[in-house]
Amino acid sequence: MTTVMQSPIRIEENEADNIARIDQLRKQRGDSLIILAHHYQRLGVHRCGDVTGDSYALCKAAANAHKARDIVFCGVRFMVTSAATLCRNDQVVYHPDRNAGCPMADMANLPQVTTSWLELGEVVNTRSVIPVVYMNSDLDLKAFCGERGGIVCTSSNARKVYDWSFARGQKVFFFPDEHLGRNTANAYGIPRDxxxxxxxxxxxxxxxxxxITNARVILWKGYCHVHTRFDLAMLAKARAEHPGIKVVVHPECHESVVAAADFVGSTGFIQDYVLNRMKPGDKVAIGTEVNMIHRLAVQNPDKLVIPLVRSLCPNMFKISTGDLRECLENLDTWEPVHVDPREKHYARVALDNMLACAG
Ligand code: SF4
Incomplete structure (x- = not known):
């Protein structure tokens, strides 16, 4: 009996086959279908997106997908539920792998946040506190914010969200990512104490x-394990090995890494940096999820694009072109994403505040 080994070439053949089939299914459905793909998706899945981007761009795309009836979202759960909140009632959102969640989002849950809010209220008047929830959170936390005059932020609009919040209150209660909140506060010039x-x-x-009384920004103790892996030694190594290299990192990194980097920004910013700010021969070491860096390196062979270290998000990695193909082939029976109507109502308030303030 002959054993057939799975070789890398075989995998590429499957990928090409899957992509061809996905393109065919997309053509059949025309404008009634839109595929959204986050920048951290694998190369093949990203290639299949009608719209690709960071979570803010994809959120806007879901809100503006006027022609589509079916929205297939290649990303993690918090993005998918946000899209289901922003789309019309006659539109349906699908997730090719509903097990793709986010460990950072799991670091804050509604009972914890509610208890914390009540404790805050024992010390200060919470009417002067604006709850700001990172997009990377469950929908019930977005609803919590919407119900209390708060707002959603993403890594690409956090500064504008601070402007919005401090125009309405004296303090920001920011969850669940300590580092985006801290880096934004630092850039905003808020004193460390x-x-x-x-x-x-x-x-x-x-x-x-x-x-608590003296604080202007109260940060939740949560983090992204993909971005907190980067440290100063990695920056030093990249600079020593590649003289002249620039370092660009995501604001979910530790503040010391952000301070030492040449640039900091969302995945949208990082992509724009590589595509539009770098010239042939330029070098960059990036501190974000490795699939995105790999894609940028493949698409820009005339530039040196390397990771500070290979840091992979296993949840973003869950969706393959095979999963997307299976979802599209069975769309009529694929379980749609459901959101609780009450959560949807208040989460939409917080998401709409974000879209209105960030333009
Ligand atoms: S990269 Fe970090 S924040 Fe983004 S989905 Fe993965 S674990 Fe969550």
Whole structure:
């Protein structure tokens, strides 16, 4: 009996076959179907997106997908539920792999946030506190914010969201990513002693009443394991090995890494940097998810595009072209994404605040 080994070439053949079939199915459905793909999706899946981008761009695309009836979202769960919140009632959102979640989003849940908010209210008047929830969160937390005059932010609009928030309140309660909140506060010029870290496992977040009263930004103790892997030694190594190289990192990185980098920005910014700001022969080391860096390197062979270190998001990696193909081939029976109507109502308030303030 002959054993057939799976070789890399065989995988590429499958990928090409899947992409050809996906293109065919897309043509059959015409304008009634739109495929959205996040920048961290694998090369083949990203190639199949009608719209590709960071979570903010894809959120806008879902809100503006006027012709489409079916929206297939290649990303993680918090993006998919946001799209299902922003689209019309007659549109249907599908997720090719509903197991693709986000560990950072799981670091804050509604009971914890509600308890923390009540504890905050024992110290300060929460009417002066604006709850700001990162896009990378469950829908019930977006609804929590919407119900309390708050807003959603993404890594591409966080500064504008701080403008919006400080025009309406004296403090920001930012969850679940400490680092995006801290890097934005640093760039905003907020003094370090007015930025505090709230540990949801401790009463009053582990803070004194004085710290809470004096704070302008209260950060949730959450993080993205993909971005907190990067450290200063990696930057030093890249610069030593490739003289003249620039370092560009995502704002979910630690503040020390952001301070040492040449540029910081969302995935949309990083892509724009490689495509439009670099000239042939230029070099860049990037601190973000490795699939995106790999794609940019493949698409720009005349530039040196390398990761600070290979840091992969296993959840973004879950969706393959095979999954997308299977979803499209069975779209009429694929389980649509459901969102609770009450959550949808208030989450939409917070998402609409974001879209209105960030343009
Ligand atoms: S890269 Fe980080 S924040 Fe984004 S989905 Fe993966 S774990 Fe979540």
């Amino acid at each position: 007015q930025i505090v870290l709230w540990d949801p496992k401790l009463r009053f977040g582990g803070l004194t009443h004085e710290q």
